[in-house]
Amino acid sequence: MAIIEPLKPGSSLSQGDILKGIKLFSSRKGAGAAAHTPSEAKHEMCMVLSRQCAIGHKNTLVVAEVAKYAEDIPVELSFDEIVDFFKTVRDGVGAPDLFYLGNLPNEVGRFCVKLDSVHTVDLPPKPDDRTVYVEAHRVSHLNPDYVRDLHMRILGAFANMGFEDYEWVSDADLQIVVEKGNAEIRKIQDDHRMAGMTRSTVGRPQDLKQIAQEQKTIDGLKKKIGNRSRPQWQY
Numbered sequence: 001m002a003i004i005e006p007l008k009p010g011s012s013l014s015q016g017d018i019l020k021g022i023k024l025f026s027s028r029k030g031a032g033a034a035a036h037t038p039s040e041a042k043h044e045m046c047m048v049l050s051r052q053c054a055i056g057h058k059n060t061l062v063v064a065e066v067a068k069y070a071e072d073i074p075v076e077l078s079f080d081e082i083v084d085f086f087k088t089v090r091d092g093v094g095a096p097d098l099f100y101l102g103n104l105p106n107e108v109g110r111f112c113v114k115l116d117s118v119h120t121v122d123l124p125p126k127p128d129d130r131t132v133y134v135e136a137h138r139v140s141h142l143n144p145d146y147v148r149d150l151h152m153r154i155l156g157a158f159a160n161m162g163f164e165d166y167e168w169v170s171d172a173d174l175q176i177v178v179e180k181g182n183a184e185i186r187k188i189q190d191d192h193r194m195a196g197m198t199r200s201t202v203g204r205p206q207d208l209k210q211i212a213q214e215q216k217t218i219d220g221l222k223k224k225i226g227n228r229s230r231p232q233w234q235y
Contacts, residue, residue, distance in 0.1 A: 064114070181214050
């Protein structure tokens with residue numbers, strides 16, 4: 001199913017609705033008199049995050065900014081690779097604060113919800129005025145399946161603390177990583193030596209750069225293993 005679905009005429013405002021023409025503000029960066037003064041967001045679109053009962057009983061909405069998705073589509077990818085690329089983007093791999101929307105009706109480009117840019121919007125208190133407000137600003141809506149996914153993504157954006165790349169790995173597993181890295185370095189070095197004898201294009205200067213980078217990483221991992229084997233007071 002598509003992430004965005006057509007609006008149902010006469011439907012009430014709900015979680016997952018996308019509003020346009022809404023000015024959003026944050027505290028301005030900087031120091032002195034300019035610090036913490038209102039700073040207007042670049043885009044005037046947002047997604048409703050408030051739960052349904054809050055929408056029905058409160059005169060304020062919690063929303064997140066909707067902005068252009070900046071990453072370009074790699075044109076050199078194969079069919080399977082481009083499918084995996086879009087799955088990665090959809091699932092927020094490496095970018096948990098961005099909820100991908102794709103294309104929006106009557107808009108140019110691809111968009112996402114910025115879960116790290118949350119704001120409060122006032123609603124008209126009178127029902128008739130609120131209906132006019134919704135009709136004027138609502139442009140699209142999340143598919144219900146993606147509304148449920150939005151719940152998990154919001155939780156992950158705030159509750160997932162993440163881990164350092166290597167600290168969590170046990171000594172035995174870390175040793176496997178080191179051995180794999182050493183094997184790759186030996187392969188690059190062998191290819192480089194063969195290139196010198198055959199004038200092949202295998203041993204290019206960037207291969208030496210890769211060796212240096214991997215060797216630096218491996219040396220750091222070896223140091224971590226060594227530190228783990230010593231008493232804490234010797235760190």
